[in-house]
Amino acid sequence: MDINVLTIDSARKLVESREVSAVALAEAHYAQIAERDGVIGSFLTMTKERAQKQAERIDRMAEKGDPLPPLAGVPVGIKDVLMTRGERTTAGSRFLEKFVAPYDATAVQKLEAAGAVCLGKLNCDEFAMGSSNENSAFHPVRNPRDTTRVPGGSSGGSAAAVAAGFAVATLGSDTGGSIRQPAAFCGVVGLLPTYGRVSRYGLIAFASSLDHVGPLTRTVKDAATMLEVIAGRDTMDSTSANVPVTKYAAECGREIKGLRVGIPKEYFGEGLDAETREAIERRIDGLRKAGCEIVNVSLPHTEYAIPVYYIVATAEASANLARFDGVRYTTRSAQAKTLADMYRKSRDEGFGAEVKRRILLGTYALSAGYYDAYYLKAQQVRTLLTRDFQDAFTSVDAIVTPVTPTAAFKLGEKTGDPMEMYLSDIYTVTANLVGVPGISLPCGTNREGLPLGIQILGKHFDEATVLRLAHAMEQEQL
Amino acid sequence: MKVTEKDVAYVADLANLELTPQESTRMVADLNSILGHIDKLNELDTSNVEPLAEVVSAFAGGEGSQRFAYAQRPDVVKPGLSREVALSNAPDTDGSCFRVPKVIER
Numbered sequence: 001m002d003i004n005v006l007t008i009d010s011a012r013k014l015v016e017s018r019e020v021s022a023v024a025l026a027e028a029h030y031a032q033i034a035e036r037d038g039v040i041g042s043f044l045t046m047t048k049e050r051a052q053k054q055a056e057r058i059d060r061m062a063e064k065g066d067p068l069p070p071l072a073g074v075p076v077g078i079k080d081v082l083m084t085r086g087e088r089t090t091a092g093s094r095f096l097e098k099f100v101a102p103y104d105a106t107a108v109q110k111l112e113a114a115g116a117v118c119l120g121k122l123n124c125d126e127f128a129m130g131s132s133n134e135n136s137a138f139h140p141v142r143n144p145r146d147t148t149r150v151p152g153g154s155s156g157g158s159a160a161a162v163a164a165g166f167a168v169a170t171l172g173s174d175t176g177g178s179i180r181q182p183a184a185f186c187g188v189v190g191l192l193p194t195y196g197r198v199s200r201y202g203l204i205a206f207a208s209s210l211d212h213v214g215p216l217t218r219t220v221k222d223a224a225t226m227l228e229v230i231a232g233r234d235t236m237d238s239t240s241a242n243v244p245v246t247k248y249a250a251e252c253g254r255e256i257k258g259l260r261v262g263i264p265k266e267y268f269g270e271g272l273d274a275e276t277r278e279a280i281e282r283r284i285d286g287l288r289k290a291g292c293e294i295v296n297v298s299l300p301h302t303e304y305a306i307p308v309y310y311i312v313a314t315a316e317a318s319a320n321l322a323r324f325d326g327v328r329y330t331t332r333s334a335q336a337k338t339l340a341d342m343y344r345k346s347r348d349e350g351f352g353a354e355v356k357r358r359i360l361l362g363t364y365a366l367s368a369g370y371y372d373a374y375y376l377k378a379q380q381v382r383t384l385l386t387r388d389f390q391d392a393f394t395s396v397d398a399i400v401t402p403v404t405p406t407a408a409f410k411l412g413e414k415t416g417d418p419m420e421m422y423l424s425d426i427y428t429v430t431a432n433l434v435g436v437p438g439i440s441l442p443c444g445t446n447r448e449g450l451p452l453g454i455q456i457l458g459k460h461f462d463e464a465t466v467l468r469l470a471h472a473m474e475q476e477q478l
Numbered sequence: 479m480k481v482t483e484k485d486v487a488y489v490a491d492l493a494n495l496e497l498t499p500q501e502s503t504r505m506v507a508d509l510n511s512i513l514g515h516i517d518k519l520n521e522l523d524t525s526n527v528e529p530l531a532e533v534v535s536a537f538a539g540g541e542g543s544q545r546f547a548y549a550q551r552p553d554v555v556k557p558g559l560s561r562e563v564a565l566s567n568a569p570d571t572d573g574s575c576f577r578v579p580k581v582i583e584r
Contacts, residue, residue, distance in 0.1 A: 099567055100567060102563045103559070195533050209531070209532060209533065301522075303518070304518065304522065306515070307515055307519050308519070310516065311516060318493060322493075322494075326578075327568065327569075327576050327578055328567065328568055328576060329567055330567050330568075331569065332570065336579060337579060338579055339579050339581050340494075342578065342579050344494050345496060347494055347496070348496040348497075353501070353504075356495055356501070356505070357505060357508055357509075359495060360486065360489050360493060360495065360509065361509060361512060361513075363489045364481070364489045364509065364513075367488075367489060367492060376529055377519050377520075378516075378519065379529035379530050380527040380528070380529045380530075381522060381527075382529070382530040383527050383528055384522070384524070384527060386530060386533065418508050418512065419515055435533030
């Protein structure tokens with residue numbers, strides 16, 4: 001058994017046939033973590049007792065010959081912005097260093113109900129704010145493909161863990177690219193479900209109109225299987241949609257001939273690295289040869305997406321993070337004498353620089369006199385961005401773009417200038433602003449051997465087509 | 479529009495953040511750099527464009543909001559977190575309530 005290449009199906013088969021017990025499978029992963037995560041830094045907390053209990057339960061079922069659930073015995077990791085009952089849940093923040101979650105996030109609960117073995121909690125940028133994982137209050141994560149480089153962010157730990165053989169699949173969250181960009185940097189698959197497709201109950205909120213929960217995996221089919229498990233309406237999240245859950249895994253392998261694939265010219269302009277462009281163009285050629293109709297489309301407001309995103313996301317963050325006030329969530333400054341002191345000093349001590357920067361920007365954008373100029377304006381341009389997609393989707397079934405302008409950059413390369421870091425999200429933020437699903441999958445490597453990614457965006461609630469195309473691309477090495 | 483030290487101090491006050499003088503200087507520079515980029519939005523005439531607040535109802539030919547119709551549910555009391563659990567992460571409690579520093583000075 002080579003745990004570095006296990007998929008959900010192959011892991012489950014090992015457990016079902018009792019060739020390897022779920023307990024042994026979890027132990028093999030913990031051994032690899034112990035050996036290599038000192039360098040990578042993807043885990044913040046191990047949940048060994050929880051994993052052991054679950055693995056034993058699965059092994060008892062396998063022993064009795066009971067039918068096993070879809071993720072039986074599959075070792076997974078959870079981004080530390082998702083609540084895990086009785087386990088520390090930090091959101092990568094000093095503020096929540098000692099916070100113990102009082103309940104399970106719905107996505108976590110569904111994974112475990114489907115038999116997954118949760119190994120631990122994964123490192124991320126503080127409150128999911130970042131594109132490199134360098135904003136974790138605890139330690140950065142290193143890219144397993146080149147440890148001098150970042151794994152991407154904010155779900156950097158989730159991507160690195162899959163790439164390094166620490167878990168077969170992980171959960172991440174994506175507010176502006178935080179699943180897809182690290183997936184591209186680490187050479188794994190990352191899926192952004194439609195807004196409302198997956199419950200966010202138990203997700204520590206960053207920007208509520210943009211936050212999504214989704215999987216990171218080694219294969220497209222694994223992403224489909226994970227989505228099938230976690231998707232669906234949840235009475236605990238009134239923004240989760242009442243839309244039937246497709247058998248996503250069964251979409252993998254379906255014919256792609258005749259699908260219309262849009263190529264938006266705005267995503268292939270200045271700033272896109274030449275090797276990434278070539279790799280993507282090769283895949284587009286492959287789709288054409290496989291019988292897809294390639295259509296040039298335009299998403300004319302693309303260049304405005306970053307400014308819109310950094311207003312909307314920070315405005316929502318400034319409201320969501322107001323709850324961290326020194327009263328309820330573990331941290332209170334020992335220096336606080338008065339109530340006002342308690343708020344200020346607790347937040348000062350608990351939050352890192354990027355979180356403060358975003359709270360300030362968001363508060364500024366919402367403050368009297370600036371609301372119309374910034375927040376209202378951004379929401380109006382957001383309407384224009386959604387119209388771009390509505391128009392494009394009248395003539396195509398899916399859209400293919402890059403995920404990132406370049407392959408993974410070096411640690412420290414972009415920490416000096418926040419705007420430069422923000423611009424690395426240029427191809428990913430729009431999907432969040434308009435709520436459409438997307439996937440990032442590997443499309444080869446550059447001359448330095450670093451993974452490159454390709455993104456497929458789909459219509460609302462049409463993850464099926466996205467997965468179908470992605471699977472074909474992955475299988476044919478198109 | 480240039481953000482000044484005074485603006486940053488005002489916004490920090492609204493957001494209940496405390497900034498050291500060094501942090502404040504850095505924030506002035508960062509906010510100006512970011513807002514400089516955001517000013518690009520002024521290139522667009524949006525006088526007749528409705529602001530978008532929620533993506534899904536804007537989509538899917540009007541059926542969007544129906545997907546969320548169940549969000550209106552019967553007003554039935556269901557068990558929530560126990561008091562003990564709800565207080566378990568609090569920095570200070572009296573066993574039944576959160577405890578905070580004195581609000582009114584006399």
